[in-house]
Amino acid sequence: MNSMERTPANDAEIADLTLPDPLELLHHDFRKIALLGVGLIGGSIGLKLKAMGFTGSIVGYDKQDVLEEALMRGAIDHGAGDIAEALTGAELVVLAMDLSQVEQILPTVLRTCSPDSVIMDTTGAKAMLMNLAQDTSGARGVFIGGHPLAGSHRQGIANANPDLFASAYWLLTPPEGVPDERLGALKWWIRMLGAFPIILDAESHDRITAATTHMPLVFALALTDWLAVVSREVPLAQKLATGHFQTMTALSALPASAWESVLAANLSETKQALDSFCSHFEEIRKLFEAGKLDEVWQRAYSFQRKLARERPGDWDSQSELTVIVPDRPGTLARIAGLLAEHNINIRDIGMLHSRERHGGVLRVSLESQSDARSAIQILKQHGYTAMLRD
Secondary structure (H helix, E strand, C coil): CCHHHCCCCCCCEECCCCCCCHHHHHHHHCCEEEEECCCHHHHHHHHHHHHCCCCCEEEEECCHHHHHHHHHHCCCCEECCCHHHHHCCCCEEEECCCHHHHHHHHHHHHHHCCCCCEEEECCCCCHHHHHHHHCCCCCCCEEEEEEECCCCCCCCHHHCCCCCCCCCEEEEECCCCCCHHHHHHHHHHHHHCCCEEEECCHHHHHHHHHHHHHHHHHHHHHHHHHHHHHHHHCCHHHHHCCCHHHHHCHHHHCCHHHCHHHHHHCHHHHHHHHHHHHHHHHHHHHHHHCCCHHHHHHHHHHHHHHHHHCCCCCCCCCCEEEEEECCCCCHHHHHHHHHHHCCCCEEEEEEEEEECCCEEEEEEEECCHHHHHHHHHHHHHCCCEEEECC
């Protein structure tokens, strides 16, 4: 039995989604929050809390220029000169840093933090950190692994967005014996950021992440590198690699610092996933040579439709549009503005396919089917071709 056929873990637990008043919960649970790392993730957390009217204290720890911009944008109340200052009195500590940085400071944070505080990271590898926390002697707080499935190719505080976590899954890997009140408080806090917490063990997290996050990165790197080799013999291939190719390989444009340490920490699971895929790809190659690729297409098409329909929360699976858009500055903002004028809320928006200087196809996810139908009419009145997504 290969790595991708192992017995699945118990069903993940999705937190109860019925919420009392958010400000009441914030007042009760975490009054001081330390953000160690105030880039895209940490900055977005701070901006969302402030947008909600959080009256507690948010302290940030990062490079001086990052702290200055975070203060200017209102993501934090003040910046700390060192980790000890940031941790003083903090009831929740979010390690919104690269995995290598988290690995380096986690023992210090656990030994220095306020008693009974909650420590959570936001990285894409969990087993290694959970083991590190367990082996840390003299720990005063409790470490709960965290991984928001939200982000952007554009990093840094300049790209922080209070709506970054809206309707996103936020994976949590609590240790055995974590106090129920601490885990419960963290789950509620995540819901108030707009995300949906899911509880699973660290090993399951790393296996799933290897398949759904790390493997796409490996594919993007390999496909881009392969085309670079092809382009040496056929230079025109580089010029014509637009549209679908750029969409599929966009992850290869991320800096190595964004993924190198995570892949290293999750190397075993990613290698097993890669071995499993290579075996599967060989089966697909044989079907292709036999003219039976339609069998693969049927399975993939069916599964892809399931992916498009499985959304967190109350997402209406029939409320997604595709909109053909020109390649003109401000097009996305214009579409968002048109819908906002008619009180239609956008849940998510992104490019499905693009061609340089020729526009592309935009995916727009709305609240309901009625909003989708109204949006189609509004966009058509302004010259856009819009339709429900299949």
